[in-house]
Amino acid sequence: MLEASSLTWLAADYHLPATYSCRVPMSSITSALALPAPGPATVRLALMRGGIEVFGLEYVQSVLFPSIRAMSVHIRPPARVALTAQVLRSYKAEEHPHEISEAPISREVAHAEGPMTAYIQVPRPQQDAFCQVLGMIGYWGQASSLAWCTGIQESVPPLDECVLPLRLLQEQARLRPFFSCILSEFRDRSVAWHEVMPVAGGRISNALRLDVYVWPLTEVSQQESGRLLVRQAFTVSRASV
Amino acid sequence: MLMKMTARSGEYALCMRYKCAGIGMDTDKWKLVVDDDQERARRHAAALMALRDCLLSPQGALTATMLPHLTGLRGAIVARSSTGRAPIYSALESDFIPRLCALASDSCSVSSFDTIDEFHAQMRALIDSTRPALPAACHALG
Numbered sequence: 011m012l013e014a015s016s017l018t019w020l021a022a023d024y025h026l027p028a029t030y031s032c033r034v035p036m037s038s039i040t041s042a043l044a045l046p047a048p049g050p051a052t053v054r055l056a057l058m059r060g061g062i063e064v065f066g067l068e069y070v071q072s073v074l075f076p077s078i079r080a081m082s083v084h085i086r087p088p089a090r091v092a093l094t095a096q097v098l099r100s101y102k103a104e105e106h107p108h109e110i111s112e113a114p115i116s117r118e119v120a121h122a123e124g125p126m127t128a129y130i131q132v133p134r135p136q137q138d139a140f141c142q143v144l145g146m147i148g149y150w151g152q153a154s155s156l157a158w159c160t161g162i163q164e165s166v167p168p169l170d171e172c173v174l175p176l177r178l179l180q181e182q183a184r185l186r187p188f189f190s191c192i193l194s195e196f197r198d199r200s201v202a203w204h205e206v207m208p209v210a211g212g213r214i215s216n217a218l219r220l221d222v223y224v225w226p227l228t229e230v231s232q233q234e235s236g237r238l239l240v241r242q243a244f245t246v247s248r249a250s251v
Numbered sequence: 252m253l254m255k256m257t258a259r260s261g262e263y264a265l266c267m268r269y270k271c272a273g274i275g276m277d278t279d280k281w282k283l284v285v286d287d288d289q290e291r292a293r294r295h296a297a298a299l300m301a302l303r304d305c306l307l308s309p310q311g312a313l314t315a316t317m318l319p320h321l322t323g324l325r326g327a328i329v330a331r332s333s334t335g336r337a338p339i340y341s342a343l344e345s346d347f348i349p350r351l352c353a354l355a356s357d358s359c360s361v362s363s364f365d366t367i368d369e370f371h372a373q374m375r376a377l378i379d380s381t382r383p384a385l386p387a388a389c390h391a392l393g
Contacts, residue, residue: 027341028266062281064334066388148268148336156266158339 018134021165022144023125026088030155031119035194035220040100044118046091046227046239047126048150049173049193050083051218055206057130060146065139071203074139079206080199082131084167087225087241089124094236124241125160129167170243176222179244186228189239193223258317264342269302271295271383281388288382295383303374307367324367327351330377333358334387 032052034043048056057078061070100115132140145159176190196206197219205217227239274294275285285291311319327348331337338354340347348363355361364370 025340027339028264062279062388064387067280067282142334145335148270156268156339158336 016134017131018137018164019129019131019166020137020140020144020162021167022128022130022147022162023160024128024147024150024157025125025160026120026122026155026157028156029119029121030150030157031117032151032155033117035192035218040113040115042115042117043191044093044120045191045193046093046120046122046189046225047085047087047173048128049195049223050085051194051196052151053083053085053128053130054078054081054196056147056150057140057143058206060143061139064142064146071207074136074143075203077133077136077140079196079201082129084129084169084172086127086129086168086172087227087239088122088126089241090122091227091239092121092236093118093239094121126157127167129165129172168243170245171226171241173223173225174244176224179224184245186242188242188244189225189227189229190222191225192220194218194220256316260322265306266339266342267302268337268339269298271298271381272386274298274383276386281386283385283389291383295381296378299374299378299381303371303378307371321367324370325363325365326370327361327363328370328373328377329354330360330381331358332360332384 030044031042032045032048033039034045035049037043058070058075061074061078065074095116095118098115098117100113102111102113103109104111128144130140130144141162144162147159148157149155150157173193195218197217201217205215224244225239226241226244228242229237230240231238275283275287275291277284285294306324307321309319309321313319325348326342329337329339329351335358337359338351340351344350352361352363362373364373
């Protein structure tokens with residue numbers, strides 16, 4: 011276990027150039043709800059994926075993964091996020107008979123103004139490696155949810171503007187209609203590699219846990235099924251870790 | 252029989268990303284599956300041609316009756332020649348072309364286009380002169 015002094019915070023800003031859709035866990039695939047920004051498990055999995063692309067599977071498994079599963083992760087959503095439901099064609103490959111079936115589905119998509127920021131706390135000796143990995147992340151969740159890393163700094167997360175588990179929301183937070191939803195997170199800091207990188211035929215364990223999270227976003231307008239969310243700090247007076 | 256149908260035109264913004272290093276790769280483990288360079292080059296060219304043609308000859312709703320077609324095309328092609336992500340920026344921003352052009356560097360070429368023939372010529376050059384790279388992990392492993 012590393013001491014806090016040997017850790018540092020990295021803050022990576024991401025421009026979201028087009029619509030994106032990170033599905034709310036447990037929402038139906040055929041009627042999916044979207045998150046305003048990726049959740050903590052999505053960030054960890056993206057770090058693993060980006061790391062494998064840059065450094066290879068073995069290095070990530072042996073060197074970076076112990077940090078990825080144990081690190082603190084905070085996500086600051088974009089300043090404004092619009093959510094709208096879209097009707098899409100979905101395709102499913104049938105095994106017997108071999109054919110592709112098509113069906114309409116509904117899926118919410120998000121469109122953002124302003125960058126989203128991912129904060130990760132990493133061991134100082136691995137700082138350069140994680141900077142490379144953060145720069146390699148090109149999408150969140152599904153490949154069509156494009157993202158581009160515009161910059162990485164050493165910066166402490168402003169917790170008042172980051173998504174939080176409901177149970178950690180401070181009592182003095184002003185009561186507002188903050189956007190809340192279920193998010194997934196790694197089960198604990200001892201999640202094993204094979205649990206998050208399952209192999210074909212292997213036993214699938216529950217490496218993720220679900221929790222209710224609150225986003226520092228409030229709804230400012232609604233039109234039919236569309237909503238506009240604007241970032242608002244949980245508390246106005248404090249913005250520190 | 253007379254039939255009335257509304258017709259419309261619109262300006263659409265679109266971002267696309269193509270990662271040639273993923274050609275012939277198992278992109279979960281980033282291991283090379285197709286190790287024949289010729290085959291990788293052939294697939295790379297096919298992907299670029301498909302990307303070009305989906306813009307120059309679009310499909311969409313009412314393709315059979317209304318035949319959606321281009322009346323103009325402008326944008327920028329950003330190509331990264333080393334490990335990392337090519338910048339991608341929202342085309343809804345009115346200044347997206349100069350902003351992308353300002354990001355050009357030794358490892359990142361940016362070429363803008365204002366007409367469909369300029370776009371076609373640039374894609375032709377990419378198809379003819381580029382080959383798919385190998386991802387950084389392959390270089391790291393030797």
